[in-house]
Amino acid sequence: MTSDKFISIEGIAKRYDGSRSTTIFENLWLAMGRGEFVCVIGHSGCGKTTVLNILAGLDVPSEGAVIVDGQAIEGPSLDRAVIFQSHALLPWRTVLGNVAYAVSSKWRKWDRARVKAHALKYIDLVGLSGAEHKRPSELSGGMKQRVGIARALSITPKIMLMDEPFSALDALTRGTLQDEVRRICVETGQTVFMITHDVDEAIYLADKIVLMTNGPGAVLAEIVENPLPKDRLRGDLHRHPLYYALRNHIIDFLVSRSKTFTAETPGHDPRKVPAVRIGKPELTVTSGFEAPTSEARQASWPGLARPSTLS
Numbered sequence: 001m002t003s004d005k006f007i008s009i010e011g012i013a014k015r016y017d018g019s020r021s022t023t024i025f026e027n028l029w030l031a032m033g034r035g036e037f038v039c040v041i042g043h044s045g046c047g048k049t050t051v052l053n054i055l056a057g058l059d060v061p062s063e064g065a066v067i068v069d070g071q072a073i074e075g076p077s078l079d080r081a082v083i084f085q086s087h088a089l090l091p092w093r094t095v096l097g098n099v100a101y102a103v104s105s106k107w108r109k110w111d112r113a114r115v116k117a118h119a120l121k122y123i124d125l126v127g128l129s130g131a132e133h134k135r136p137s138e139l140s141g142g143m144k145q146r147v148g149i150a151r152a153l154s155i156t157p158k159i160m161l162m163d164e165p166f167s168a169l170d171a172l173t174r175g176t177l178q179d180e181v182r183r184i185c186v187e188t189g190q191t192v193f194m195i196t197h198d199v200d201e202a203i204y205l206a207d208k209i210v211l212m213t214n215g216p217g218a219v220l221a222e223i224v225e226n227p228l229p230k231d232r233l234r235g236d237l238h239r240h241p242l243y244y245a246l247r248n249h250i251i252d253f254l255v256s257r258s259k260t261f262t263a264e265t266p267g268h269d270p271r272k273v274p275a276v277r278i279g280k281p282e283l284t285v286t287s288g289f290e291a292p293t294s295e296a297r298q299a300s301w302p303g304l305a306r307p308s309t310l311s
């Protein structure tokens, strides 16, 4: 993972004019590094999907711009693959046909054999070998979503944009697909921007979790850095000493601070969204804080580090 500004969201706003004009969000800034997995969490209607659609080139901001790899986004591109909650597969094509269609759209000069071999590689990657000749109507919800993931990965996008990709699945399938997406993204260094309402999903998958306040007039409140080790396992998350502090911080935001943040943080600079690091108090106390006593250390379960600011 690098810290370059691979994706740079620069002061975007979204407004709808009508009898009552609405500002969904404005002055939204966010930088993402190449290979980073970023999850956005916020309440329904705050504008998460709008931001994702702008990143996909499917919507345009009322103001501002998004730069990806040095180029302003001007519309959809095969460099950016989108996975939605619903699968949007072509019902008359097989699994192979759906993935191959995307592959041949990206590499128009490839012959059939090359397209097929490439598509099969990604079908295998998501565990669908053997089902390549089935049509969507013959597949379970989880299998359809796997096809969507294979199709998105097969065009080797610079960015994967995922809008609640697992929310329609049962818990078991969701867990399995989370494992596979995480494995693939870590192995390939894929850059991902994902929306989720599931705090544990964000903690498992993301390097950074962006907290968005309630709309209208939503802002990015914090970028919470995930302190859990990169080689974390889903079943072991809760054993990590910082897991509960991280989880509580995000839930506290969703339950209360997402509503009150704007009023309570008048000095918030949307260009410098604070980066929050969850850490043990004794490791993160800075000169402005009184060092905790050993009793206090014992009593305090790993707490919250002081926010620092992203440049």
Ligand SMILES: Nc1ncnc2c1ncn2[C@@H]1O[C@H](COP(=O)(O)OP(=O)(O)OP(=O)(O)O)[C@@H](O)[C@H]1O
Pocket: 016, 022, 024, 042, 043, 044, 045, 046, 047, 048, 049, 050, 051, 215
């Ligand atoms: N065409 C439109 N005209 C007016 N308002 C719109 C229009 N499209 C979307 N909105 C509003 O924009 C806001 C943001 O919508 P968006 O789908 O981005 O939210 P979200 O955070 O992704 O919500 P959810 O979590 O429920 O998917 C919503 O309040 C929605 O009502």
